[in-house]
Amino acid sequence: MTALAPRAHELGIVGCHTCGSACSADLPRCPRCGSPLHRRKPDSLARTWAFLIAALILYIPSNVLPVMYTSMLGRGEASTILHGVVEFWKSGSWDIALLIFIASVAVPSTKFLVLGTLLVTVQRRSTWARQQRARLYRFVELIGYWSMLDVVVVALVSALVQFHLLGTAEPRLGIVFFGLVVVLTMCAAMSFDPRLIWDDADGSE
């Protein structure tokens, strides 16, 4: 292993988030693109916790409440997300069932667990598995928005199935909560500053 590269604060440098240029740490704004410069994202931990907890609270109604109401030939039915997964599974489309399960259940749960773990370990200034935690963060950033899948499906089905007496479909409150969960978890991931993983207890500040 070669020696690790120096870190920006040791050299009096701040990297601009927006345009990526390396700037002097004493500047308030990036000379190239004019964006505000900060050594770490402001209030990263508090903001991430706030978004994450809000998302976790809304995750309950998003799973309990129905996301869609469909009526076929007079037989009405309100279905939740998990109900939809089970329906697909029973009808033999196990692949679609798995896809929706991953996008709607596995991805949000993974985000809660990973971001929670990252927050706790950063707050304890842990030096444990830093490279793996850094990788986990990038993974969460990458998968986050796929949860929007269910919102798209409900939108399309509600737009299409409009046959009055024969059959209708309309969105229900659960999908609102679910959409907000996706937005909030994305905000949580964005407010977390992965550089905190590498900050030492004896390091600056």
Add this chain to the structure above:
Amino acid sequence: MTLYPALVVCEHCDSVYRKHDLDHDEVARCGRCRAVLYRASRLDIDHLLALTLTAAIVFVIANVSPVIRITVGGMHNEANLLQAISALSQGSALIVGLVAAATLFLVPLLQIVLLGWVLLFARAGRRAPGFGFAMRVLHHIRPWSMTEVFLLGVLVAIVKLSGMLNVIAGPGTYATVVLTVLVTVIAKRDVRILWGRLSGDTDVEWGT
């Protein structure tokens, strides 16, 4: 000296490196956290502009033409992206309708328009009017572009409905496939290299 153009700072762990020229298809990774620092720049502005203009045309087709058409008992119905968004925006679901409108329609549209604007002037080696603003907006909206999620949603909806109805994928679906590829190629790419490439590095625009 306030800017260090020869240096690159890892966004994920704050390590500082001296930039090297990369060969074709090479990727510079951070030695500390293994995040990607930068990729070999094959940014050919003409190619990128051509793809952006194509994306603009395909975007119109994808949004105007129906993505799915269903028939049942002699009746039929079809929907495009905008109709799906408005169906979602009924009553209490309005908030999530707005989220869908932003991520599936507005953000991809902005990406295409702003990128096209910036590249049009970049061809002449100039910074477009409002270059800084356009580049900042492009950077901030990038995570919220969800065309590929819409495509997957269309496919799931087709399977879901085909159990009980006659479902046909419309021209909008095919246009969305093309659009997904194009948006991925043009908009997920890091165009920040344009900051350094185009003259006007010393024009400090802030504070106006």
